[in-house]
Amino acid sequence: MPLHRHICIALLSASCAVLIPAKSANCQSPPDSHAKVELMAEESAMRPGKPLWIGIFFHLDEGWHIYWQNPGDSGEPPKLQWKLPPGFTAGPIRWPQPVRLGSGSIVDYGYEGEVLLMAPIDAPPQSPAISFSSISASVKYIVCREICVPGKADLTLSVPQAGDTSRQRTLFQRTRTQLPASVPAGWRISAQSRKDHFILSVQTNSQVQIATFIPITPGEIENSAPQDFVSTKTGFRLTLQKSSQLTKPISVLKGLLVLGPGRAFELAAPVVSR
Numbered sequence: 001m002p003l004h005r006h007i008c009i010a011l012l013s014a015s016c017a018v019l020i021p022a023k024s025a026n027c028q029s030p031p032d033s034h035a036k037v038e039l040m041a042e043e044s045a046m047r048p049g050k051p052l053w054i055g056i057f058f059h060l061d062e063g064w065h066i067y068w069q070n071p072g073d074s075g076e077p078p079k080l081q082w083k084l085p086p087g088f089t090a091g092p093i094r095w096p097q098p099v100r101l102g103s104g105s106i107v108d109y110g111y112e113g114e115v116l117l118m119a120p121i122d123a124p125p126q127s128p129a130i131s132f133s134s135i136s137a138s139v140k141y142i143v144c145r146e147i148c149v150p151g152k153a154d155l156t157l158s159v160p161q162a163g164d165t166s167r168q169r170t171l172f173q174r175t176r177t178q179l180p181a182s183v184p185a186g187w188r189i190s191a192q193s194r195k196d197h198f199i200l201s202v203q204t205n206s207q208v209q210i211a212t213f214i215p216i217t218p219g220e221i222e223n224s225a226p227q228d229f230v231s232t233k234t235g236f237r238l239t240l241q242k243s244s245q246l247t248k249p250i251s252v253l254k255g256l257l258v259l260g261p262g263r264a265f266e267l268a269a270p271v272v273s274r
Contacts (some may be wrong), residue, residue, distance in 0.1 A: 034061040035143045039155035041132065042118075042172040044165050051091070051120035053172055054157060056080065056139055058115050064145045065110045068098035070216055072108030072223045075148065078117065078141040085134045087124035093117050096178035097256065097264040098214065107223040109214055116175040132157040180256050180264040187235075191253045191269040196242050198253060200269060203235040208259060213238050216254040216266075219245040249273065 035058055042053040056078065058066055067075040082090045095117065098109040121135065135157040143149050160168070183189065188203040198221065200213060211229055215221050225241035250271055257265045 033143065033151045034064045034145070034149060035059070035066065035141070035151055037139055037141075037151070037153040037155065039135075039137055039157050040116075040168050040171070041135075041157055041159075042165065042168055044159055046121075046123055046130070051122050053118055053120055054135065055116045055118035055172065055175070056137065056155070057171065058111070058117075058141075060111070060113060060115075060143065063112075064143050065101055065108075065112045066115070066141055066143055068109040068111070068214075069093075069095050070109055070214070070218050072101070072110075072218075073106045075108055075110070075144060076142050078139055080117075080119075081138040082121075083136040083138070084121065085127075085130050087127060088130075088135075089122050091120040091122065093119050094175075094179055096175055097180055097258065097262070100212075100214075103224075105224050109223075116171050118172060118175055132159050177262060180266040183257075183265045183267050189267055189269045191271045193249060193271050193273045198240040198242065198271070200238040200240060200253065201235070202237070202257065205234055207231055207233060208236045210259065211236050211238060212258045213240055214256040214258060214264075216256070217250075219243050220250060220253070221246075 038057045038059075040055055040057055042055075046052045058078075060066065067077045069077050071077055080093070084090060096111070096115060098111060101108040101110050101112075123130075133156055137155050139151075139153045139155060141151050141153075143151055184204075186205055190201050192199040192201075202208075202211070208231060212227055213221070215223075220243055222241040222243050228239035230237045230239075253267075253269045253271050255267065257267055259265075
């Protein structure tokens with residue numbers, strides 16, 4: 001883990017660390033949270049045999065951001081602790097495509113403006129009807145601009161007035177269009193490990209004009225390093241600089257191939273040493 005992240009996490013855990021500059025270690029007085037957080041459901045009730053999709057909706061002040069599942073060189077992703085009725089279970093968070101944040105030697109991945117982190121809730125077989133107020137979540141997050149501010153919200157699910165869920169349905173439908181897709185069946189992907197680089201080769205059977213790679217696992221590539229893109233007749237190659245934190249070989253390179261806004265594909269490429 002990079003030293004600046006060790007410092008950030010240690011300070012945010014300390015009692016004095018309510019506010020820290022993004023690249024230093026000063027403790028200051030807490031400002032506003034810069035984020036409105038809401039727990040919402042896509043539907044007004046659970047349907048037998050189907051999951052209930054619920055989500056944590058972040059509305060961020062202009063210029064502020066939160067972090068993706070791999071935050072990059074600094075920060076931490078939101079952490080959720082669900083409180084559910086007995087027998088109910090929550091599935092994993094579905095993370096929308098992030099944006100690249102920062103420049104220079106520190107590059108992060110996260111979200112600005114608005115983002116919904118959605119997850120399915122499954123009920124046990126033949127479960128009785130439940131009240132939405134019995135579903136809640138505790139959310140811890142870090143919101144950053146030039147400074148980073150830790151936040152916490154204890155949220156309870158509620159049904160909209162008059163049962164109108166049109167706003168919620170719109171947000172969930174929009175978020176599904178922002179989720180990374182599976183790699184198309186016809187694509188062929190391979191990764192080679194060389195001394196200080198990974199070579200990611202992607203055969204798409206058509207020309208691609210631009211592509212970038214976002215790693216899912218921290219500490220495998222240098223986030224701020226340029227990615228050398230070479231277009232071929234049937235796809236492309238990306239050269240990715242290995243992270244200075246990578247101390248042992250990896251067998252699978254996991255991440256997102258981003259071909260443009262709303263065009264991200266989640267991959268897991270076996271790595272061959274050359």
